[in-house]
Amino acid sequence: MERLTLARQAYAEIQRRILSGELAAGQRLLPDALANALAISQTPVKEALALLERDGLVTGVDRRASLVRRFTPTDILEIYEARILLELNALATGFHAGRLDADFIAAVERNLAAQAVQYGVGTRESLAEIIALDRSLHAMILEAGGNKVLAGWHHGIQLQLQTAQTYSIANYDIGRSRDEHQRILAALRTGRLEPMQAALRDHLEASRDDLIRRHPDDLPLRRQLA
Template structure:
């Protein structure tokens, strides 16, 4: 079952429940990655993590395995565990797929047929507002994903929801890096939340043209532009 943040906990092969200590450790590391406290390519040193999280190595290693399965970290020969790095092409592909899925949801789901379908998006927006006040960037990214995932639901298309969920962690990573880029150059956390509030208001009004126009300029490609610029500078 998904948490309030929209993250869907993983279970190991066989169906046994993951120990709560492992899940808590994975969540703490995940939030630090999404908040930008651990940068792409940065090595995650086990000795340091055991001290920071106050856990032993066995549950830490299981937590890292979960994050590797999610695609947030990589294990590399002679380098150990590092935060995953996405290329400009990776990001372009992820955002292209995400945009297409969200447009399809808006085109087929607005006007919204069932008012109750909007409640998860409203709840996610409330959580985003709390995260912005607390400057909890990692949780803000997760709440942002929950918001967008809830808007996918308005289409009433289970296959569309399943496809969107299948790239959850890749979308989360791009949303996290995008938040960092926008906060650095464009907007504060409150403005970030305000954009999402405005998008939801347009969906609630039932005008697909206005909602799609806002979605097209919603800002998810800021990170893609900044990443392309950085890689051009390295050439």
């Protein structure tokens, strides 16, 4: 039980360092070095790395080291294809089940209001909060679908996308994100599925294209929040 707890703690800490950009794409992850940094034995670290490889955040190289995953443009296209399918399906399922109701819309409004508070702050911490709220917004859509298995897949996809690109204040397009989120909210208020799906699809495709249009040599686009 203690080893399992340590493995989970190691997983959470290594994941945090990957998502923040502290561990760069392509960087070797040596179990002994990580164990020393985390002040634990190598066994839970190796178990944590196996879980991170399962989740698509690292790739195995040999028995002695793994690498923080590098994402190609093809990887990004495939990940977004899966994300679009999952989110549009959840939106339709939630709509037909009556879960995109006034309470759901109010929760979306609160999320976007919380993001708006952070827009003008312009700090590393405020951007991290905006990105966390954005992930939460899309997770809400999956929850409305009512399928925990699909929601779990979506969570893994979200982590992979953040590994592919950690935004900085300089490259995060707040205006585009704000406008597209507002269009999604406006579509939800119509009470009609077609405009809801169109607004969500447009948003996801714009996010995908923003990442794909960059030169392949620039991938992975992972920078520290600075």
